[in-house]
Amino acid sequence: MADDFYWGVFIRLYPHQLPNWSGSGGLWAECPDIINGTAPLDTDTLLKNYPNPPTAVPPPTPFLLNQPNYVYVTAENCKDEVINARVWMFWAVQSTCLYPSTWQSAGITVDGHAINYQPLSLQAAPEWTDHSKKPKMGPPAVTTTPFVVTPTGSAQDSYSLITIVENEPSNPPKAPLPPTFNSVSDLASWVSDNGNVGWLNMSLSDGGLTRQVD
Numbered sequence: 001m002a003d004d005f006y007w008g009v010f011i012r013l014y015p016h017q018l019p020n021w022s023g024s025g026g027l028w029a030e031c032p033d034i035i036n037g038t039a040p041l042d043t044d045t046l047l048k049n050y051p052n053p054p055t056a057v058p059p060p061t062p063f064l065l066n067q068p069n070y071v072y073v074t075a076e077n078c079k080d081e082v083i084n085a086r087v088w089m090f091w092a093v094q095s096t097c098l099y100p101s102t103w104q105s106a107g108i109t110v111d112g113h114a115i116n117y118q119p120l121s122l123q124a125a126p127e128w129t130d131h132s133k134k135p136k137m138g139p140p141a142v143t144t145t146p147f148v149v150t151p152t153g154s155a156q157d158s159y160s161l162i163t164i165v166e167n168e169p170s171n172p173p174k175a176p177l178p179p180t181f182n183s184v185s186d187l188a189s190w191v192s193d194n195g196n197v198g199w200l201n202m203s204l205s206d207g208g209l210t211r212q213v214d
Contacts, residue, residue, distance in 0.1 A: 007079040008167035009122055010137070011198035013191070015053040019078040021134055024192040031198035033074045034161050036063050036149075040070050043142045050074050050140040063161075063202050065153055070146040073163050073198070077122035077138035086169035088117045088176065089147040094158040094201070098187060100177040103162060107150040117173055118143055120165070158202070165196040 010019045014027045032053045035046060063069050073087050090103040097103075105116035125138040151159060164176050181187040191199045 006195040008077070008196055009075045009083055009085045009120070009165040010078050010195045011073070011075055011163060011165060013198075018134055018137075019195050020128075028188045028191040029160070029199050029201040031163070031200045034163055034198050034200040035072045035074065036161070036200075037070050038064060038067075040146055041072060043072065043144045046072060046074055046142050047140055050076075050142075063149075063159075065151055065155065067150060069149045069151075071149050071161065072143050072146055073120070073165075074140055074142045075120065075122065075165065076140050077125050078128075078135060078195075079125060079138075079167075080127040081124050083122045083124075083167055084169070085120050085122065086117050086166040086173065087120045087143055088164045088166070089149065090116065090162045090164075090175075091149055091151050092160045092162060093153060094160055097160055098181040098184070100180065103177065104151070105175070107152060109148045109150075111145050115173075116147065116175075118145055118147075119169070160202060161200045163198040167196060 005020045011031060011033045013024055014030065015032050016022075017025075035041065071089060073089070075085075075087075077083050089108055090105060091108070092103045108114075108116040110116070110118045120141055120143055122141045123138040126136045128135040149161075153159065166176055170176070178190055181190065191197050
């Protein structure tokens, strides 16, 4: 395996992106693998829709302040080995998003526990030997237990959801937060350059937060 390729759990920047093949396309804040709803979602449907998500940003789903929201993460494995990963979820106020120490885990639960991470097992991908052809991925996986996110804040702010996947989970669990960023461009590069990271901007609409389209 070449050192300059990414091997692990892959979070897409946009629909149909392939690791080690597709570029960022200039997109970084519209992750299709962070999926939210105001009620629990059918994970079988999420997996069914994974190969062919909408090519355009889908209609907004409200993401409510001070109320529970149900957030799921989908992913694929591009490594030819089974991965038992850990998926982390954070929410952030966009005005302080350059400071990962301010990314919030408060108000996030998993199965009733005040934690912002959960395990995710992914089947191996076929070995990718001919790099002139598109890589084949392992079957998609989804966090079957939702992250229940109840963010607190002001309706005057804008918000983001962030997921980070640990391919080799730390023991004990330690949030894999990056250092402070000097600019939004640096933040965008970090998201784009790391296949295990997803970022989804949200904005207030009709009393809730929705996907933000810049």
